[in-house]
Amino acid sequence: MGFKIAVVGATGNVGREMLNILEERGFPADEVVALASRRSQGTEVSYGDRTLKVQALENYDFSDTDIALMSAGGNVSKEWSPRIGQQGCVVIDNSSAWRYDAEVPLIVPEVNPEAVDGFRKKNIIANPNCSTAQLVVALKPLHERATIKRVVVATYQSVSGAGKEGMDELFEQTRAVFVADPISTKKFTKRIAFNVIPHIDVFMEDGYTKEEWKVMAETKKMLDPKIKLTCTAVRVPVFIGHSEAVNIEFEKPITAEEARDLLREAPGCLVIDKQEDGGYITPYESAGEDATYISRIREDATVENGLSLWVVADNLRKGAALNAVQIAELLLARGLITPKKQAA
Structure with a gap:
């Protein structure tokens, strides 16, 4: 007997990727349901070679659903995740709504799988920020070997991290440049085509942006609270793939x-590190791939016991959808969940 899975936010970039990955990895689901807001009701989305009609989240009963993969934004998650969890359905949430809640595990399966055991307090498990996920996958084995004191990271984040609107804006602005049309800015604070923007999410009182704070706070929660970390998050004109x-x-x-x-x-991790032309990974090559790629590994002579490296991953997959599905697989592997239908 397989599981019943609901994908909430199924019409978005990450929701569609969740459906793809569930099918690709052969997750043992007898039934997969696509959910979104009422305005998307009836929209069709793909699940393998099948087509699912999107149902309205507001009308859905989760009492016979085992796992909800939630990718509908923080406000929706704050309202709905506790309700869904109370119906006995485990929520794996991709937003930032629950990441910093002490009673909600924040999980990257390659990094802190044991932390998932505490999910029953609220029946919610949090997925980290896309740029944090790939970072901690690379840091974990190094921390275990030599104990990290301090990390300085600059991110180069693709426009898909800002959703479909971000991808559309890069496409439209790029086309406008070539045909000499006026360039309009909607999603981003400045033009993104042929430019980079050192600003992701809102500014905080200390001068960091919320995106930068997320990387710092989440790394400490998942890896080690003693690690000192500073981050500069930059949006770059790339469609898919975050680099660091x-x-x-x-x-x-x-x-x-x-x-x-x-x-x-x-x-x-996948190391592609040859000291020659092209002997490294770029975000273009990471798109559609599951691995966190690591290149340009070298010693930093400016500090004692220092290393520098380049980390790249598909932000829609490892940074979001793939990690969520891997968390669901982790629940199964650790025997923490059984299908409700089987239990009945």
């Missing part, structure tokens, strides 16, 4: 070669 330049200072000595060997063996 990461500088790490360790307590113990570690060479670039040792780091390469560790990362080659680490779950979720």
